[in-house]
Amino acid sequence: MARVSTRPRLVLTAEEKSRLDQLRQSKIAAFRDVQRAQILWRYQSGETVTQIAQALKMTRKSVLKWIDKALQVGADVGMKDTPHKPRVLMAAKKETILAGEREPAYGLRSGLQCA
16 A cells, blocks of 8 residues: 655645636646646645656656645746746857957868868
């Protein structure tokens, strides 16, 4: 027999339940959003992590990631991806780009021309 989970239950307000229910049945929303809504909906209705993972053809690790995130910050915020660090350009390259100059191509020496 499987052991009983010590993870707390996900408690949703009526508004959150309504939003999750609409999203999990959506045919036009992004697949990842529908999948996350299904994870949270199934978890709050009492399914185990293993049952959810098997039903949605996902790993237990992925299912646990979204459940834990929703338990920490709430269902609405937990459904969203976390922003990643933006790309930073080196100052010299940024100035070159803003000035509209072209950088010399790699491997070509200045002053030499191809025949």
